[in-house]
Amino acid sequence: MIWNKKIECASRDEMAAIQSERLLSTVKRIYHNIPSYRAKMQEKGILPGDIKSVENLKDLPFTNKTDLRxxxxxxxxxxxxxxxxxxHASSGTTGKPTVVGYTRNDLQMWAEVVTRSLCMAGVHKNDIVQVAYGYGLFTGGLGLHYGTENLGATVIPISGGNTKKQIQLMQDFGSSVIACTPSYALFLSEALQEMGIDPESLNLRVGIFGAEPWSENMRKEIEAKLKIKAIDIYGLSEIVGPGVSCECTHQAGMHVNEDHFIPEIIDPENLQPVQPGEIGELVFSTVSKEGIPILRYRTRDLTRLIYDKCECGRTLVRMEKCMGRSDDMLIIRGVNVFPSQIESVLLEMSETEPHYLLIVERQGTLDILKIMVEVQEQFFSDEVRELEALRKKIRNNIQSTLGISVDVKLVEPKTIERTAGKAKRVIDNRKI
Structure with missing residues (x-):
């Protein structure tokens, strides 16, 4: 089923006309209402009237996460x-989150693009959708929730965690769709096995997974263990949340809802557009948002765009699974983690040095973040009790900033390797 055939099957010329009209209106609103972006345009010698069509998008300045901060x-x-x-809000590069606001029209648009995404995944109004993404400032839970309601399907707003209850509701309510992170989907499969429950005894047939990177091998593992079709969904709160793009049942790239979110691929080094089909950094412009429209937002995700018509009949451009990032951000259990956040915590503490190392590992199906922290000489005591109290203090301060649990290991001064160039802050041992 295609939810909005007129848009999702539009010709390239028809789509360009829609994008151009919306872009021109968005540029004017941003120029007249956001002083910081107006200053960027003036610095480049650009006025709203210089933007005639979507072809001029490349002339506009970029927006970065630091602009939001x-x-x-x-x-x-x-x-x-x-x-x-x-x-809504998501983790920023310091303790302050990046904040996004939605008008009533924004929420209606968001529900529309999530509904399209659900239809791409093969979900229909007779489905029962168990939303196990987190509800709250994180956009995942509420994004899928209202898209499901808009479709006319039944939503179970269970949020994340509470695995036994998740499984009980799958059995009792007959959930046919599960929406959560891919790592949690594998965790659910292990819990089912431990409880002696055959996945085929459940009604589950589709999983909609996002909020963290996952591989084709992980998809195969989820599909084999849960006996479902695993669909990739992409989004980020700065653009709208989930529903920016989503795979269809052919699983050949994520269809971008490009009448609302115009994608570009740039070279992260020289910031110039790459050739069609080349891998580069994904950039989005929102052209229908009222609350916080954003032009040329650098996502830092690396991917490429596919313009061929999909077997499903949709003509929307597709993006491949993201192949990494052009910055040092980590995604841990759906939460954005920046090394600079750790640094800001340590700089506020008198007992520590601003030298640290983040080590990410996947234990079973869950991501674990370990942080090695150098302690100042006078505080590196032989007293186990004092060191443990300090470790707990650092761990609690970091957890309060990141919003996720971490494992902290204290090390002596000068233990962490120094380099002449950019310090190596992250070791990612996950086999994603």
Whole structure:
């Protein structure tokens, strides 16, 4: 089923016309309402009238996560707070989150693109969708929730965790679709095995997985263990949340809802567009959002775009699974983690040095973040009790900033390797 055939099967010329009209309107609103972006345009000698069509998109300045941080909390909004009906936020590069606001029209648009995504995944109104993404400031839970309701399917808003209850509801309510992170899907499969429950005794047939990187091998493992079709969904809160793009049942790349989110691929070094089909950094412009429209947002995700018509009949451009990042951000259990966040915590503490190492490992199906922290000489005591108290203090401070549990190991000064160039802060041992 295709939810919005007129848009999802539009010709390239028809799509370009829609994008151009919306882009011109968005550029004007941003220019007149966001001083920081207006200054960027003026620095490049660009006025709104210089943008004639989507072909001129490449002439506009980029937006970075730091722009959102520098304008915290509401400096990137183009409407008064009286028109904002919901706020979401995600981890920023420091302790401050990046904040996004939604008008009523924004929420309707978000529900529309998530509904399209669900249809791409083969979900229909007779399905029972168990949403096991987190609800709250994280966009995953509520994004899938309202898209499911908009489709007319039944939603179970269980949120994340509480695995035994998840399985009980799958059995009792007959859930046919599960929406969660791929690592949690594998965790569920292990729990089913431990409980002696055959996945084929459940009604599950589709899984919609996102919020963290996962491989084709992980997809095969999930499909084999849960006896479902595993679909990849992509989104980020700065653009809207889940529903920016999603795979169809052919699993040949994620269809981008490009009437709302225009994708570009650039070379992360020279910031110039790459040739069609080449791998580069994914950049998005939102052209229908009212609350916080964003032009040329650098996602830092590396991928490529596919413009061929899909077997499903959709003509929407497709993006491949992201192949890595052009920065040092980690995604741990659906949460964005930046080394600079750790550094900001350590710099506030008198007992530690600003030297640390993040080690990410996958134990079973869950990602574990271990942090090695250098302690100042005078605080590196032989007293086990004192060291343990310090370790707990550091761990609690870091967990409070990141919003996820971490394992902290204290090491002596000068233990962590120094380099003349950029310090190596991250060792990612996950086989993604």
């Amino acid at each position: 520098d304008n915290y909390p509401f400096g990137m909004f183009t409407v008064p707070m009286s028109e904002i009906v919901r706020l």
